[in-house]
Amino acid sequence: MKIVSFNCSPRMGSSNTDRIIKPLLEGAREAGAEVEEFYARKLKIAPCTGCMTCWLKTPGVCLQDDDAVLVREKMMEADLIVLATPVYFFNMTSYMKNLMERAIMPTALPFLTQANGVFGHPTRFPDKTLDILLVANAGFWGEDVFSPLLHTLERCRQAGVDEEGHEHMRFVGNILVGFGEIMQTEPFLHFFEPFFEQLRGAGRELVETGGLSPATSEKLAEPLFTYMNLDEESAIKMANTYFETVLADLE
Numbered sequence: 001m002k003i004v005s006f007n008c009s010p011r012m013g014s015s016n017t018d019r020i021i022k023p024l025l026e027g028a029r030e031a032g033a034e035v036e037e038f039y040a041r042k043l044k045i046a047p048c049t050g051c052m053t054c055w056l057k058t059p060g061v062c063l064q065d066d067d068a069v070l071v072r073e074k075m076m077e078a079d080l081i082v083l084a085t086p087v088y089f090f091n092m093t094s095y096m097k098n099l100m101e102r103a104i105m106p107t108a109l110p111f112l113t114q115a116n117g118v119f120g121h122p123t124r125f126p127d128k129t130l131d132i133l134l135v136a137n138a139g140f141w142g143e144d145v146f147s148p149l150l151h152t153l154e155r156c157r158q159a160g161v162d163e164e165g166h167e168h169m170r171f172v173g174n175i176l177v178g179f180g181e182i183m184q185t186e187p188f189l190h191f192f193e194p195f196f197e198q199l200r201g202a203g204r205e206l207v208e209t210g211g212l213s214p215a216t217s218e219k220l221a222e223p224l225f226t227y228m229n230l231d232e233e234s235a236i237k238m239a240n241t242y243f244e245t246v247l248a249d250l251e
């Protein structure tokens with residue numbers, strides 16, 4: 001299995017996103033996957049200009065010749081794409097959005113379709129479905145924190161199902177981690193060893209089954225303070241005490 005992973009946190013190697021995907025990809029490699037990793041911030045990808053060249057002038061090819069071409073090639077070659085983002089303003093980062101707009105838009109055709117009453121665009125490559133694992137982490141926790149991101153991606157998935165039922169993209173599971181910012185505190189990392197171990201197992205599961213079971217996603221969705229044996233109230237208190245201390249030190 002060929003996996004290509006895009007870490008869309010601007011913090012790149014010091015991101016909580018990296019702390020999550022490293023063991024995941026390690027597990028996938030152990031199970032025999034060939035894995036290629038990219039930091040979205042390191043890629044030179046200019047924002048979409050909306051010129052529609054990729055749809056109407058040079059179909060399938062963007063006017064801007066930058067790293068989006070490489071991303072598109074890697075996505076098309078891969079059996080599985082890992083899209084990993086911290087939650088920013090209750091959605092994906094601008095790095096991930098940019099990557100999707102520039103790398104995925106040219107793989108769609110301009111025609112309007114309405115499958116099951118839902119508007120979309122057919123794929124240019126009906127023999128290829130982009131299989132995606134979503135990895136997201138947030139400062140907050142709970143379903144409502146991740147739901148706008150999930151909703152956006154689910155609507156994009158629906159837009160890629162054409163009248164013949166071809167799927168442009170498909171989500172093969174998700175890893176949604178609440179209270180993720182705690183992983184910036186190095187001395188606490190040992191608490192999360194069981195979580196990292198579960199991630200290694202999830203990486204193996206990805207290769208063995210092509211996705212993650214709802215049970216695995218559910219297990220990984222436990223907010224990280226639970227690994228510290230804290231309840232919600234204590235976690236909030238701990239976070240706020242930390243912020244107060246940092247701000248007091250500035251005075």
Ligand SMILES: Cc1cc2nc3c(=O)[nH]c(=O)nc-3n(C[C@H](O)[C@H](O)[C@H](O)COP(=O)(O)O)c2cc1C
Nearest residue numbers: 009015016017086087088089090138139140180181
């Ligand atoms: C600009 C910005 C916006 C953010 N918006 C949210 C948000 O809407 N909800 C949330 O729970 N956390 C939010 N966060 C917190 C991050 O999701 C959190 O710190 C995360 O652990 C960062 O992950 P990373 O190290 O992989 O970048 C935001 C952080 C930044 C810098």
